[in-house]
Every structure is written in structure tokens, then in C-alpha cells.
Amino acid sequence: MTAESNDKASIPQDRFEIRLSGSGGQGMIFGSVVLCEAIGRAGDKNVVQSQSYGPEARGGASKADVVVSSEEIYYPKAMKLDLLLAMTQEALDKYYPDLKENGMLVVDNTLVTEIPDRDHYARPFTRLAREEVGHIMVANVVALGAICALTDIVPLDVLTDAVLARAPRGTEDRNRKAIEIGYNEAMKLKKK
């Protein structure tokens, strides 16, 4: 986990905020639940997963947040993101302003074409899911694999176990493959 400069006294120094965003049906809630469980299993961090619905949340963009801290998490909503995953243009446009200046931006560039001019990691998670795994539905899991490679928030084996524990029976193989592809693709980006 990167050490951000959370200046405010009330916020623990090591608080790390992740937002998975896309459109409804892209499995952002599933992804965040699994990520939360994996982080919870991996260590002694506190972790909270949440999503909201409300008048302001209507529309095409869907989000789910995961907040990690070694302190008790009194304020579980994400405020300034350390990591934003955007699976669609609409989600990127909507949530990019919530990303910290030095936060990590991870983009599915199957669908996202206009990316802010700053450091980011872009891979076509949806296309990889379709072409490499044969199931577009696991694009969220491909993205999780990439996040696992790009950060040190959770070990690959723990994340894989968490995904498989929640995946519908009969989808284990495609989910395992999806994580691996996402992980390997992101490792290539890191090595550049």
C-alpha cells in the first residue's frame, strides 16, 4: 500500500481508499465485496466495503468503495481516492475528480477513450475477458487481477481464493483465468 499524505489529524495516516466504478451490471459490487474479503483475510487491517444509492447516484455510473486502514474506520465512506478503477467513460468522468492528485488511475480502455493527461494504467479488461477468457462477465475479475499486480494491498493467492469462494459454482476456471490475465497484463505495464 502506498503511504499517502493524509494531512488531517482525524484520518489515520495509512488510510487507503479504493473505488471500483463502471456501469450497472459490470460487477463492481461483486468486485468490491471480494476485494474487501480478501484484504480482510490477508492481514490485520480493518476494511469496509460500501455502496450507496440515492437521488445523486441515479444514472449510468455505478460505484462501490473499499476503505482500508490499520485503525478502526470511523468514517467508512471514500473521500479522496487513492485508487480509482474506471470501466466506462461515464464512470471516469464522474469519479475522476474524487481521485487524489497522486492517486492511482486504472482504466479499462476497451470502452474509455478520453483519459486525463496524467499517469495512469490502461488495459482493455473487457476485451481481454471476451477474447482471452471467452466470458465478458469476468471483466471485473480481470480488473481485480490488475489491481492486485499494481498495488500491494493483497497477495494474488488470497485474492484468488476470495474470488473463487464467491464465484457461482461452475465458473471457477474462468474466474481463475481472469485474475491471472489481469495480473499478467498489469505486470507488463509495471515493467515499462
Place this chain on the structure above:
Amino acid sequence: MTAESNDKASIPQDRFEIRLSGSGGQGMIFGSVVLCEAIGRAGDKNVVQSQSYGPEARGGASKADVVVSSEEIYYPKAMKLDLLLAMTQEALDKYYPDLKENGMLVVDNTLVTEIPDRDHYARPFTRLAREEVGHIMVANVVALGAICALTDIVPLDVLTDAVLARAPRGTEDRNRKAIEIGYNEAMKLKKK
């Protein structure tokens, strides 16, 4: 969560806090995600669903919270519950102290045998799922149907749509049946 010092004026009067609790694998997260979505679709309330993992959360009891408010929800964690669903004895024992004095207690008495001496609604959700639906896995959905009957937080048709939208393909019939059974069983309790 223990009662934090949040009896401050900043919390809207109409805030309503729900906790679904049981053991891991009983689908409390699924239930809370679906309930959150249904409430979000049903009206103009704000609603937040969350779950936590951390050192204090280890052990057998699993919980997921839903907080509803007509105001923006600045503090999305449940503090004093308006409704507690307990599917196991361990969950009841652990989370009952978080229930408001006049909060609603809903218990699956398939597995829970010692219930506090106060008003509560008890039905064997797990047994009903097994015997009436033929699938023990939908006990959480039976419980959701009961909560729908016992409160006015969400209309039955909206809840049903939300469950079916998230249910794995091929399980629609059993989930529809599970909601109906839970709803009808709880209506009997109300009429007493």
C-alpha cells in the same frame, strides 16, 4: 458497533439502520446489497450498504448493514439499530446490544433458541427455505420477504425485482417463492 458518541444533532431524525447478521455463507451480504438496491429504486431515499472486516470482526458472526435516510448519509455505519435480523445464536448474542430499545428484532428460530425477553418476530427461515422451497440457500431471501412484510421500507414487488435481478440465472423461481413464503409467514405474525 458500540454506541459511539453520535447522539449529535447531525444525524437526521428519519435515519433507519438495518443489520442482517448470521454466519458466513448465509448470504447476509447478498441480502443487504439487494435490500439496498430495492430501497434505492423504490423512492428518493438515500441508502448505503456496508460491511466490515477487521480483527474485531473475526469469528463466526457475519453482518452487513443498510442505512436509509432522506438526508445525505454522512455517517454510513450503523450505530444503533432500528432493525436486527439474526440468523444464528452467535449473531444474535453479538449484535443484540446494538439494537435500539424499541428497535425491531427478527429472528430465524431454526437455529436460534435463546431470544431476549422482549418483543420480537421469530420464524424458522432456514427450515422454511429447506422444506417449502427445497433450497436451504434461499433462507436469506425468505428473511428478506419477512422484513418486507414487517416494515414499510420497501414494496414487495420492488424487492422481488431487485432479488431476481441479482439472483444467478436459473434460480429465479426459487427466489420468487422464497420471498413470498417469508412475506406470508411474517404477515401471519403481524396479524396475531
